[in-house]
Amino acid sequence: MKNIRNFCIVAHIDHGKSTLADRLIEKTGVLTSREMQAQVLDNMDIERERGITIKSQAVRMVYTARDGQEYILNMIDTPGHVDFGYEVSRSLAACDGAILVVDATQGVEAQTLANVYLALDHDLEVVPVINKIDLPSAEPQKVRDEIEDVIGIEAQDAPLISAKVGTGIEEVLEAVIHRLPAPKGDAARPLKALIFDSIYDSYKGVIVFCRLFDGSIRRGMPVRFMATGAGAEVVEVGYFGPGRFIPCDALEAGEVGYFTASIKNIADTRVGDTVTGTEQPCEEALPGYKKVMPMVYCGIYPADNARYGELRDALEKLQLNDASLFYEPETSQALGFGFRCGFLGLLHLEVIEERLQREYDLDLVTTAPSVVYRVYKTDGEMIELTNPSNLPDPSSIDYMEEPIVAGEIMVTTDYIGAIMQLCQERRGKYLSTDYIEQTRAVLKYELPLNEIIYDFFDALKSRSRGYASFDYEIKGYERSELVKLDILINKEQVDALSFIVHADGAYERGKKMCERLKDEIPRHLFEIPIQASVGGRVIARETVKAMRKDVLAKCYGGDITRKKKLLEKQKEGKKKMRQIGSVEIPQNAFLNVLKLGDED
């Protein structure tokens, strides 16, 4: 056990975590360079394109150190986005130490801080490394000082590396061995293992990723999941090779690996749950388990109603691998049959939407994302509202609450004013400004979640020219003056466009939505009024004028084919429309209307 190291890499987005992971795998010689895909750990398309890691994975490396000994290094990759905060925390709990990657040109950022504090909270040893020293603008000494000043960990001997060109990688491995602790635990005690991830395989059933703290797990052994209560008999155990599973006879205390047990339902193997032996159970579960609840909901409808069944099957399949995805059938007057889906956050929503489109070839209409509101009725009942159209009659509502987040924005001092203004517009409650150094500060705000789920990140980037970084966690619920804003198109209320908004912002929001819709809805043969209303009172109105002209004058030299192509394109365009009453609305309008159009 003394030659095992279980660690993760933490970093701000784009500071080079995945590239470093690739280099470590390369250096430990498990794979030749030729076999390496660009980024071995991120093997989902979407992750690669977005440059972020969505599902945590692990890899076991064998490293022969300078002291001549062979070490087993288990690297556990953690998701890099705030939506997956709970998964991150469970991955960290599976580790004994962490490599902190800091960009030599950017220094400490909001997520650097958040992730490092998270690692320290889990009692991990942290080894800093300074990446991207090959860049001309690298300032390693400044960053070293910053790490010491801001985070308070020793950084003067932090390896200076460039993961991109491959310098300093061995120093990182040596630091892992010498500065991170070996796992503790007792193989003789009853099995106690932490689930930090699981995936569904159609042949083997659920593959459970776990870290053993005590005891051992072997083939044929009956095990039990302590929180969900599910039981199963182990079929296979093994290690994580890079990109593949390597079966072995048993895993022991201190090790990281996987097992399968013909489990059909991924919901039985919740991240954070403790696995123990059925015959010889441990006395108490590992701390920290909680059931993750979706924070953001939206309606997902097939663009073509006939494909409802396909959408249902696709969601079912995605859920096999994603216990935090929630869905239930719902019906909209405007959109027909679809599903109300719950997500950890907006990124999670976008990832699922993209996978449905890409992997299942489904054309979707997605409605405005909504947070979960708590509606307290006068009769004492409390409803958790996930679909704005289900808001009870206002006369039966005593009051409502909305989720609030504690947010930290790191920004250069030049943009503090602009960012404070943005937070104010988004109903933020100012808490404090902490200066990290002369030119940079951390602004702390409490913000309503519904103000940040649509386009807050975009607005933040545009108002700070990309210099602000943002991190948040859910703080709780607070009472708020909320109203339902309804949209009427050609005098018909469109349920899929209703949403909840703070009373003070209703007029402004309604006006913007009407303006947006006016741009989104193509001209028809007749004039189309677009209205926003609150409680039956119209507060804003726009009009889509009737179509005046759609004719091609010239048809040159008998080239009819070109003209027909044009007409065909026009006809295709109509198919991408959603018929609401007598009005055709482009499918993406349902989501586009929410973008507030922050200045470019």
Next chain:
Amino acid sequence: MPVKRMRPLAVYVHIPFCVKKCAYCDFLSFPPEALPAGSEETKRRYFSALLAETDHAAQELRSGRTAAGTESCQPADGFEIRSIYFGGGTPSLADAEEIAGVIARLRRHFPVAPDAEISMECNPGTVSVDKLRALRETGINRLSIGVQSFDDTELTLLGRIHTAAGAERCFRDARAAGFDNVNLDLMAALPGQTAEALLCNVERAVSLSPEHISLYSLIIEPGTPFFSRYGEEVSDPHAAPRSERTQPHLPDEDAEREMVHAAWSRLEEAGYHRYEISNFARGNLRCRQNLVYWERGEYLGLGLGAASLLDETRFSNTRDLKLYLDAFADRAAASDANADTGMIRENIERLDEPARMEEFMFLGLRLTEGVQEQRFADTFHREIDSVYGETLRKLVREGLISRRDGRIFLTPYGTDIANYVMAAFLF
């Protein structure tokens, strides 16, 4: 012996040369600087190629195979040319002898109806009265003059090489040269143009008393200088104008329709009947070549990029000048087995019955008199309502088409949004 029924044929000949590309032009045409081999030498080779292509196309038609390589369902001989159209580019850049050569070669292969319409497009900046006389002598009997505007500021904006006075002079020269069937092209919806400005242009055109007037609205085509100037305005009418530039704006949809309608009224008042979406004629002097396109008559396209419809097959020639010249130029006419039209034919599309029905509708509806229900039934052996009943009822309900006396035609509103109407007839 019964009189043999001739199979009518229209011929389009493309001349892809011009003096200078206009700012709105996306037609297949090369100014001299785009011809590395030199414009005179290229032109010479091009006409040589045209003659060779004519020989090959004629031979294919005679042998019962269309140029697209499909078996003909009718005997292929018996074609009679009813119209010839020289388009471009600027065909008036060609020498009269070169044009005469093409006409003579066509006559060698096909009978040409005695009253055939032989048209040529003409840029006012390229012809003298002598040149016009020479062109008239080749047999050309209809001239289409690209005036576009009678306002010199607008002409400069468009990148035209002539002035308003030059266009008027050209018209009078054409009359003097013996052209008694002349069309004037005008453009509407020019940047900064008002209804009044357009009406002034119409007035000047009417005062010359041509037989035919075409009035086209400017379309901003990708790849043209106008597209880089106005493309943004077209794709997003709300886009803020680029502040550093003080260019005139394109008229919006409403302004465009208003000025076009005003121009239409004025033309009707002056005795010009709008027989097609953008074409007006006095009396019976409609452009027969254009009617062939809308009525799905057969036509043979010769030259670079030219489109054909033969034996219910559409195809077009390559748009690659080098490929075209290499295939045909300097060949010893039809005897040269190395020349083959197959090399240059593109986009060959055999039209099945649904495709023919679609075309019948969306082309026929361009004509003011619309389509004849009986002709549909005769052509497809089915009543039009058994195919398009629902579509027709919907469009009538929407006020976009009318049905009267066995004809189906666009209403005035239907004409304004003709694309919307026509797209409804696609399957």
